[in-house]
Amino acid sequence: MKAATAPAIVQPTISDADFLKFREFFYRKTGIHFEESKRYFVDKRLIERIEATGSDSFRAYFIALRFEADGRELQQLVNLMTVNETYFFRESYQFDCLVNDMLDEVVRRKRKGSRIRIWSIPSSTGEEPYSIAIYLLERWRHIDDYEVEILSSDIDTTVLAAAERGVYSARSVANLPKHYLDKYFRRLSDNEYQISRDLVAAVDFSRVNLSDAADTRRFRDIDVIFCRNLLIYFDDLSRRLAAEAMYDALNPGGFVCLGHSESMSRISSLYAVRRFPDAMVYQKPLPGDRP
Structure with a gap:
């Protein structure tokens, strides 16, 4: 008599x-468009979530995803599908431009002691907004003369x-x-460093979907936006809507910094190109100016 064998586990396909159905849904929710070249990446992560939720097929999982009330599973997917790779002082020439030129222009239109708002999106794991904070503390001569707020946002809660x-x-x-590392970090091990809690307290982190007007509407009176290496994941329509959302968030004369491979001029005519010694950035025109 043969022993009973366990039924083979069939992996969802x-x-x-x-793929097309999911891609359209995810695009509507996030503005992120997956090319066919990302098919393996998307399929792998979808299968992970199908199995993790105990669904027996893509169809069952997708129905539950579309009709869930709290959006929790969609957030799990967003966290899996977004790529977050960064490091401190990445593309630091734009931070040089911030402290050498952009902020000097910003404060010409402000009273001493007034507020300056800088928005970093996507925040990823925090290297960019903390780099901005360190640059301001170490290299901007007017840091004690103004109230600086650093806001940082991402769609990925993880x-x-x-x-x-x-x-x-x-x-x-x-x-x-090394002197910045010693000053602002505590060494935990040979491969781990913890940033000062004072710097953590200096940044206001929040979950934001740049493609969702309800999320971006609360961001106003911003003076400088760092939005680097995000728009490369968007299609033309989502890029234009993101550019308009940032435009609405900015004060007149405010600046946007994009990644080195991104060009606002190919996305929107709303902004003027500004070429400073350290970097080329994009500016929301002042009243009466033309982009």
Whole structure:
């Protein structure tokens, strides 16, 4: 008599039609468009969530995803599908431009003691907003004369939690001068450093979907926006809507910094190109100016 054998576990599959259906849904929710070249990446993560939720097929999972009330599973997917790789002082020439030129223009239109707002999106795990804070403290001569707010946002709640925890690998802090590392970090091990809690308290982290007007509407009176290497994941329509959302968030004369491979001029005619010695950035025109 043969022993009974356990039934083979059949892994869920994602058909071409499933992929297209999911891609359209995810695009509507996030503005992120997956090219066909990302098919393996998307399928792998979808299968992970199908199995994790105990669904027996893509169809069952997708129906539950579309009709869930609290959006919790969609957030799990967003956290899986977004790529977050960064490090301190990445593309630091734009931070040089911030402290050498952009902020000097910003304060010409402000009274001493008034508020300056800088928005970093996406925050990823916090390296960018903390780099901005260190640059301001160390290299901007007017830091004591104004109330500076650093806001930082991401659609991925996992990376926001990591940013607020503030623990970084040796690779992440490799570009920091040693005296900054000693001053603003506590060494936990050979490969881990924890950022000062004072710096954590200096940044206001929040979950924001740049493609959702309800999320971006609360961001106003911003003077400088760092939005680097995000728009490359959007299609033309989502990029234009993101550019308009940032335009609405900015004060007149405010600046936007994009990643080195991104160009606002190919996205929107709302902004003027500004070429400073350290970097090229984009500016919301002042009243009476033309972009």
